[in-house]
Amino acid sequence: MIQRLPLAGAAGLLAVLLSGCAVGPEYQRPAVEIPAAFKEARLSTDETLQWKKAQPADSLARGRWWAVFQDPMLDSLEDQAMRANQDLKAAAARVEQARALKKTARSGLYPELTAGTGPTRQRTSDASPAGGATATLWRAQTGISYEADLFGRVASHLDAASADAERARALYQSVMLALQADVAQAYFTLRQLDAEAMLYRDTVSLRRMSLNLLETRFQIGDIDELDVARARAELAAARSQALDIARQRAVAEHGLALLLGRAPSDFALPVQALHTISIDIPAGLPSSLLERRPDIAAAERAVAAANARIGAAKAAFFPQLALTGTFGFESSDLSDLVHWSSRSFILGPLAGTMLSLPLFDGGRRQSRMDQAQARYDEDVALYRQSVLNAFREVEDGLSTLRLLGEQTNVQDTAVASATRAAELSKTQYDAGSISYLEVIDADREVLRHRHTAVQLNGLRAHAAVRLIRAIGGGWDLS
Numbered sequence: 001m002i003q004r005l006p007l008a009g010a011a012g013l014l015a016v017l018l019s020g021c022a023v024g025p026e027y028q029r030p031a032v033e034i035p036a037a038f039k040e041a042r043l044s045t046d047e048t049l050q051w052k053k054a055q056p057a058d059s060l061a062r063g064r065w066w067a068v069f070q071d072p073m074l075d076s077l078e079d080q081a082m083r084a085n086q087d088l089k090a091a092a093a094r095v096e097q098a099r100a101l102k103k104t105a106r107s108g109l110y111p112e113l114t115a116g117t118g119p120t121r122q123r124t125s126d127a128s129p130a131g132g133a134t135a136t137l138w139r140a141q142t143g144i145s146y147e148a149d150l151f152g153r154v155a156s157h158l159d160a161a162s163a164d165a166e167r168a169r170a171l172y173q174s175v176m177l178a179l180q181a182d183v184a185q186a187y188f189t190l191r192q193l194d195a196e197a198m199l200y201r202d203t204v205s206l207r208r209m210s211l212n213l214l215e216t217r218f219q220i221g222d223i224d225e226l227d228v229a230r231a232r233a234e235l236a237a238a239r240s241q242a243l244d245i246a247r248q249r250a251v252a253e254h255g256l257a258l259l260l261g262r263a264p265s266d267f268a269l270p271v272q273a274l275h276t277i278s279i280d281i282p283a284g285l286p287s288s289l290l291e292r293r294p295d296i297a298a299a300e301r302a303v304a305a306a307n308a309r310i311g312a313a314k315a316a317f318f319p320q321l322a323l324t325g326t327f328g329f330e331s332s333d334l335s336d337l338v339h340w341s342s343r344s345f346i347l348g349p350l351a352g353t354m355l356s357l358p359l360f361d362g363g364r365r366q367s368r369m370d371q372a373q374a375r376y377d378e379d380v381a382l383y384r385q386s387v388l389n390a391f392r393e394v395e396d397g398l399s400t401l402r403l404l405g406e407q408t409n410v411q412d413t414a415v416a417s418a419t420r421a422a423e424l425s426k427t428q429y430d431a432g433s434i435s436y437l438e439v440i441d442a443d444r445e446v447l448r449h450r451h452t453a454v455q456l457n458g459l460r461a462h463a464a465v466r467l468i469r470a471i472g473g474g475w476d477l478s
Helices: 005-018 039-043 065-069 072-084 086-107 153-219 225-259 286-292 294-315 364-430 436-470
Strands: 112-123 134-148 320-331 343-347
Touching: 065 072, 065 153, 065 436, 072 086, 072 153, 086 153, 153 225, 153 294, 153 436, 225 436, 294 364, 364 436
Parallel strands: none
Antiparallel strands: 112 134, 134 320, 320 343
């Protein structure tokens, strides 16, 4: 025992002297060129529209951003999705997996203890001093093994696992934000289809009344059959379009049920027309998307993990120090196993060496180093691309909302004008100055413009949701 202690002391001293000599590169967030202002801000005539520079804060709570639409039904659907959506549950499970892997990596910082007992049957060589004796030896031992993290290999793996866990959490937030946006989009699609269905239902009713009137006039010989045939064709066309809207609504309702984690047969959404959507984005907020977007946070954490793995790959070029030892009892007689005189210990490896230095491996370590560096370069490029894509999505959302707002105002004028023209054409037809074909054309124009107005309102709702998602989910940072 006394002869072994200097070896253990020397190994411990070596571990202390070399510990903390990490060889991995120090992580720095990749630089990204961020524009001073959005294009829409520069185009705006509002002098108060000033954008603030982003300060990463992806951990901020997104809150119930959909409440800005002031729709209780949407609020209820979002709550259902948060509770029951299976994709969100799968993302939560991936977070737990990443956390477990982090714990596994952290365990490398501590020694491993084992305990065991049992007999061994052995026979010595005939040429040995014991002369080929056979004996049974009982052992009860506790073992310890520990790899001193001389050059930060274990710490680098832990850093990578920690970054992976944070990335998994950010991806969970990204899945949740996407789910919330998908529910809102599906809901507004249904409401838009409800509005279109009501429009065609009213159209069918009016055309049926018109057909009845024309049939009466035909029977008394006031008009010929051509006007009646045209009226019947228009009524059938309106019915066909109404059925197509019903088909689209059924499919959309099934898709919303899936987002809520429910079977389509168990879900039905009451009919309700889409109300006018008008969302004003507060000045100064859109440029803060880098503070909010979880997909950007996930991409940045992937870069941090790749950087840590470069350190782990680099540490493989340096020596490894493995400290092992066992302490316990051994005896040829089971009854004497736990006596103090039967104690035994070993410090140092049973086979091999305590300190090992790799000399030649055919380029394996270098290839792993090259792979880690290439993975880092890839993740940096993906991170920068995600930032650029985020700015593009915000620009798209801002310009889309602005132009749709202007288009809606113009379309309202078109609806009013087409309605007035239809009223005048009916008056002229009753007076006998125009044919019924011109009345049908005027009615078609009213239907077309009203249908376009409904679709524009739906587009504005979808664009508002996309913009809120693009800035990371809402703008209440209080």
